[in-house]
Amino acid sequence: KKHSFWESQPVKQFSEEQNSETVEEGPVQVNQDAKGVRETGYALPGGYEWCDCDISSAEGAEEVYTLLSENYVEDDDNMFRFNYSSHFLSWALQPPGFKPFWHVGVRVIKSKKLVAFISAIPAKIRVGKNSPKGKDGVSMVEINFLCVHKKLRTKRLAPVLIREITRRVNLFDIWQASYTAGVIIPTPLATCRYFHRSLNPKKLIEVGFSKLGKRMTLSRTIKLHKLPQKTSTPGLRRMSKEDAPQVLELLNAYLAQFDLACLFQSVDEVEHWFLPRENVIYTYVVDAGEGKDGKRKITDIMSFYSLPSTIIGNEHHKELRAAFSYYNIANTASLKSLMEDALICARDENFDVFNALDIMQNAEFMKDLKFGIGDGHLQYYLYNWKVKKALTPQQVGLVLL
Ligand SMILES: CCCCCCCCCCCCCC(=O)CSCCNC(=O)CCNC(=O)[C@H](O)C(C)(C)COP(=O)(O)OP(=O)(O)OC[C@H]1O[C@@H](n2cnc3c(N)ncnc32)[C@H](O)[C@@H]1OP(=O)(O)O
Numbered sequence: 001k002k003h004s005f006w007e008s009q010p011v012k013q014f015s016e017e018q019n020s021e022t023v024e025e026g027p028v029q030v031n032q033d034a035k036g037v038r039e040t041g042y043a044l045p046g047g048y049e050w051c052d053c054d055i056s057s058a059e060g061a062e063e064v065y066t067l068l069s070e071n072y073v074e075d076d077d078n079m080f081r082f083n084y085s086s087h088f089l090s091w092a093l094q095p096p097g098f099k100p101f102w103h104v105g106v107r108v109i110k111s112k113k114l115v116a117f118i119s120a121i122p123a124k125i126r127v128g129k130n131s132p133k134g135k136d137g138v139s140m141v142e143i144n145f146l147c148v149h150k151k152l153r154t155k156r157l158a159p160v161l162i163r164e165i166t167r168r169v170n171l172f173d174i175w176q177a178s179y180t181a182g183v184i185i186p187t188p189l190a191t192c193r194y195f196h197r198s199l200n201p202k203k204l205i206e207v208g209f210s211k212l213g214k215r216m217t218l219s220r221t222i223k224l225h226k227l228p229q230k231t232s233t234p235g236l237r238r239m240s241k242e243d244a245p246q247v248l249e250l251l252n253a254y255l256a257q258f259d260l261a262c263l264f265q266s267v268d269e270v271e272h273w274f275l276p277r278e279n280v281i282y283t284y285v286v287d288a289g290e291g292k293d294g295k296r297k298i299t300d301i302m303s304f305y306s307l308p309s310t311i312i313g314n315e316h317h318k319e320l321r322a323a324f325s326y327y328n329i330a331n332t333a334s335l336k337s338l339m340e341d342a343l344i345c346a347r348d349e350n351f352d353v354f355n356a357l358d359i360m361q362n363a364e365f366m367k368d369l370k371f372g373i374g375d376g377h378l379q380y381y382l383y384n385w386k387v388k389k390a391l392t393p394q395q396v397g398l399v400l401l
């Protein structure tokens with residue numbers, strides 16, 4: 001079997017036809033019951049043990065940081081390796097409703113060294129704008145940061161980690177998950193592309209990521225990518241706590257148009273996911289001034305997160321500072337001018353590059369704002385949920401970190 005693990009899982013198989021009217025949208029396995037779930041962890045190879053990683057402590061977050069910093073995702077040319085910061089991991093893994101029981105680690109029993117990790121966080125995900133089942137959102141988990149130490153690869157440890165996190169989630173009567181990956185496994189819900197907007201072309205050229213265009217000098221390339229000194233959207237400012245109720249409303253109204261999106265369920269959730277955190281999440285709102293009720297009127301939102309990467313084996317540059325587009329809603333300004341302001345804010349925060357997927361309405365501004373297409377794809381997946389038809393990137397309204 002080509003995918004011996006994934007062919008055993010409740011996911012749409014490659015062999016199953018697409019777009020058929022007969023495909024019933026919804027769970028692949030039904031009527032499951034938390035009482036029937038294994039109460040003990042899956043067997044690990046001798047000498048290894050399960051642990052719950054305590055991300056709330058500096059040491060615990062640092063331990064996961066180190067494992068990922070040395071062993072997480074690299075691009076196909078091994079030029080970069082994602083280097084999520086420990087503060088970022090602390091943010092990404094501790095939203096309202098998080099469980100340390102879902103921050104699953106594998107340790108060497110003798111040395112206690114952390115050698116593998118996988119995580120789940122709770123989320124209400126809506127699949128299909130009008131699908132009867134998905135309308136109010138399905139209680140799922142988002143799976144992320146699956147990592148096996150380089151020295152323990154290709155020993156089929158990943159399926160054990162995936163079965164274990166599935167078990168731990170099922171114990172809480174949750175039967176669906178969403179996840180993204182660069183690899184193609186049964187069966188992508190949507191296939192998206194990365195786009196990159198250079199903010200520091202000199203560094204990207206020195207690193208070997210970007211090449212000088214034909215008949216282009218370095219100074220010409222720098223000039224071509226130069227951005228205005230100031231942002232242009234009137235009323236643009238950093239988000240503050242008081243804005244959260246309006247941001248909640250803006251988000252859920254905006255995301256209703258997409259066939260895959262999360263439902264933000266509380267002001268607490270919006271405060272967690274959007275209030276600015278240095279070197280982690282940057283969120284700006286357009287404050288259109290005082291309304292009749294004496295309150296600020298928030299009309300637009302723009303946000304990006306910080307995900308640096310180790311530059312592998314370059315003697316001049318150690319780290320790439322990359323900003324990743326998060327959620328952006330343009331009501332007063334055009335999306336293009338709001339995103340040009342995003343580039344300007346990211347430049348002012350000293351990022352080298354601004355990355356965005358071709359999801360939501362992002363394809364509308366890529367050309368004019370001088371984004372280049374990347375060579376990587378990002379596949380979106382659902383676990384134990386079948387859809388009639390795969391989604392186009394424009395129908396995706398979900399950003400996983
Ligand atoms: C109801 C709740 C449900 C919760 C669970 C939902 C599902 C969540 C699923 C997880 C979502 C994670 C999302 C996420 O974190 C974001 S994607 C980032 C994944 N992490 C990395 O790429 C880090 C660097 N690589 C590694 O650490 C290892 O190569 C990993 C651990 C990736 C695989 O370790 P390995 O030593 O290289 O390989 P074996 O142990 O020998 O295992 C080989 C099997 O693993 C399958 N595989 C490989 N990469 C995968 C990937 N990225 N997703 C899913 N499956 C993946 C592969 O197809 C094969 O199965 P097959 O034979 O059937 O083809």
Ligand SMILES: CCOC(=O)c1cnc2ccc(OC)cc2c1SCCC#N
Pocket residue numbers: 073074075076080081082182194195196204209308309320322353355356374376
């Ligand atoms: C300069 C543009 O490329 C990246 O920002 C970048 C950085 N680090 C990575 C680490 C692992 C990696 O593995 C797929 C890719 C990158 C990429 S390109 C795809 C992500 C985006 N945008």
